[in-house]
Amino acid sequence: xxxxxxxxxxxxxxxxxxxxxxxxxxxxxxxxxxxxxxxxxxxxxxxxxxxxxxxxxxxxxxxxxxxxxxxxxxxxxxxxxxxxxxxxxxxxxxxxxxxxxxxxxxxxxxxxxxxxxxxxxxxxxxxxxxxxxxxxxxxxxxxxxxxxxxxxxxxxxxxxxxxxxxxxxxxxxxxxxxxxxxxxxxxxxxxxxxxxxxxxxxxxxxxxxxxxxxxxxxxxxxx
Amino acid sequence: xxxxxxxxxxxxxxxxxxxxxxxxxxxxxxxxxxxxxxxxxxxxxxxxxxxxxxxxxxxxxxxxxxxxxxxxxxxxxxxxxxxxxxxxxxxxxxxxxxxxxxxxxxxxxxxxxxxxxxxxxxxxxxxxxxxxxxxxxxxxxxxxxxxxxxxxxxxxxxxxxxxxxxxxxxxxxxxxxxxxxxxxxxxxxxxxxxxxxxxxxxxxxxxxxxxxxxxxxxxxxxxxxxxxxxxxxxxxxxxxxxxxxxxxxxxxxxxxxxxxxxxxxxxxxxxxxxxxxxxxxxxxxxxxxxxxxxxxxxxxxxxxxxxxxxxxxxx
Numbered sequence: 001x002x003x004x005x006x007x008x009x010x011x012x013x014x015x016x017x018x019x020x021x022x023x024x025x026x027x028x029x030x031x032x033x034x035x036x037x038x039x040x041x042x043x044x045x046x047x048x049x050x051x052x053x054x055x056x057x058x059x060x061x062x063x064x065x066x067x068x069x070x071x072x073x074x075x076x077x078x079x080x081x082x083x084x085x086x087x088x089x090x091x092x093x094x095x096x097x098x099x100x101x102x103x104x105x106x107x108x109x110x111x112x113x114x115x116x117x118x119x120x121x122x123x124x125x126x127x128x129x130x131x132x133x134x135x136x137x138x139x140x141x142x143x144x145x146x147x148x149x150x151x152x153x154x155x156x157x158x159x160x161x162x163x164x165x166x167x168x169x170x171x172x173x174x175x176x177x178x179x180x181x182x183x184x185x186x187x188x189x190x191x192x193x194x195x196x197x198x199x200x201x202x203x204x205x206x207x208x209x210x211x212x213x214x215x216x217x218x219x220x221x222x223x
Numbered sequence: 224x225x226x227x228x229x230x231x232x233x234x235x236x237x238x239x240x241x242x243x244x245x246x247x248x249x250x251x252x253x254x255x256x257x258x259x260x261x262x263x264x265x266x267x268x269x270x271x272x273x274x275x276x277x278x279x280x281x282x283x284x285x286x287x288x289x290x291x292x293x294x295x296x297x298x299x300x301x302x303x304x305x306x307x308x309x310x311x312x313x314x315x316x317x318x319x320x321x322x323x324x325x326x327x328x329x330x331x332x333x334x335x336x337x338x339x340x341x342x343x344x345x346x347x348x349x350x351x352x353x354x355x356x357x358x359x360x361x362x363x364x365x366x367x368x369x370x371x372x373x374x375x376x377x378x379x380x381x382x383x384x385x386x387x388x389x390x391x392x393x394x395x396x397x398x399x400x401x402x403x404x405x406x407x408x409x410x411x412x413x414x415x416x417x418x419x420x421x422x423x424x425x426x427x428x429x430x431x432x433x434x435x436x437x438x439x440x441x442x443x444x445x446x447x448x449x450x451x452x453x454x455x456x457x458x459x460x461x462x463x464x465x466x467x468x469x470x471x472x473x474x475x476x477x478x479x480x481x482x483x484x485x486x487x488x489x490x491x492x493x494x495x496x497x498x499x500x501x502x503x504x505x506x507x508x509x510x511x512x513x514x515x516x517x518x519x520x521x522x523x524x525x526x527x528x529x530x531x532x533x534x535x536x537x538x
Binding site: 049051071072074075076077078079080081083089091093094102103105106107108150 | 243246250257258442443445446447448449450451452453454456
């Protein structure tokens with residue numbers, strides 16, 4: 001479960017990115033974070049994977065307060081979270097397969113298991129023919145799916161995706177959404193930051209609308 | 224798929240510590256291959272740095288060798304205006320040998336002294352025609368052990384020598400010994416100072432070169448942190464890579480210097496006024512070569528460690 005209690009984040013002392021946010025995401029939920037650019041969607045995701053620490057309030061992930069985590073407690077938490085970055089963050093010198101395998105190498109899995117699991121997830125995202133390509137040889141949609149595969153390959157408890165459908169055509173958007181829903185069906189809690197209102201509406205999932213660092217409204221996503 | 228199978232080794236947890244170390248080495252070699260250009264540039268920079276170090280050492284070793292060679296000429300001579308008989312020489316030699324610092328003691332008879340003098344006048348031997356051997360003194364030539372060849376040590380030795388009864392007039396070329404001592408001391412001081420500066424500069428260059436290679440891959444470091452890698456897991460391949468760069472750089476520098484030295488020692492005689500081989504010029508001793516390689520590995524390790532400390536803690 002993800003819990004945010006009265007969380008505020010200020011950048012460079014005076015730029016307020018989030019202000020008094022309280023949010024609860026139960027285990028297995030699928031939530032969209034939406035709002036205009038600068039509303040605080042990415043900042044909220046960064047709080048959950050502890051890239052930043054709140055100036056005020058508490059962020060609790062599976063009963064762990066991220067402000068109180070020691071250096072040795074942080075890696076295990078991050079291993080339970082899959083992240084799809086807005087800029088993909090694929091390593092240009094490594095192949096698609098190696099990019100996806102990073103998550104499993106960190107977990108310490110054996111060679112055979114890594115190859116099996118990477119092959120399975122790349123097949124699932126439709127990139128089984130592109131395993132030996134480097135990211136620069138892939139289209140934007142393919143790079144997006146590699147990033148998604150890397151985040152999902154270790155079957156994380158939580159998946160955070162920052163604009164996973166940005167700059168994708170409708171076919172690729174639907175494909176990405178289907179992959180996310182499938183992961184959600186297997187029990188992964190999913191938080192997606194997106195400003196794509198059509199995608200959110202078509203997903204029928206809960207949506208939290210952010211505006212200038214505050215929660216403006218919450219749609220329950222029911223049909 | 225075929226190539227990929229070789230990329231992933233058994234890593235932490237499943238393969239134990241041996242598997243983990245194996246993984247780190249495989250990852251490091253793979254990183255070198257995947258970032259070939261930046262690694263090659265780093266190795267070239269380290270090679271050039273170590274070429275300066277090893278060239279300096281080569282000069283130092285040969286100057287030190289020349290100094291040692293000259294210092295062998297330091298000798299104390301005791302003159303007698305008559306010949307010593309066998310018993311007298313043996314008795315004196317036994318007493319002198321008990322003095323601390325004595326290397327060898329030799330006797331030069333008046334006849335031998337005249338022959339030596341004649342040899343020095345090569346081409347003008349006729350000048351000595353009719354000169355009887357008694358004109359020149361007989362002498363004892365005492366060579367000192369290497370540690371006793373400095374100006375102060377020779378002075379102290381001579382004062383102890385003079386206390387022996389039946390010792391004749393003692394000479395040892397004070398001015399020459401003083402100049403040699405001064406030269407050796409200056410060379411050692413300048414060598415240590417210059418060597419220290421070069422070592423610092425090289426460490427700085429290597430550290431910054433490696434910092435640039437790591438900086439160019441900071442995204443990789445950040446990503447590894449975000450997918451939950453421990454700091455140890457992130458740092459190890461980079462540290463091995465740094466040590467590998469340092470090792471290769473130092474090794475290449477030695478290979479290049481060895482090749483250039485070999486060419487110089489064997490062919491410089493044709494265009495120089497002296498033959499380097501006959502002059503007794505030497506390559507850097509093996510222990511110095513080993514020290515250069517070790518310094519390369521250490522510099523690579525320190526360079527990587529300081530850079531990683533900054534990047535890993537920042538993200």
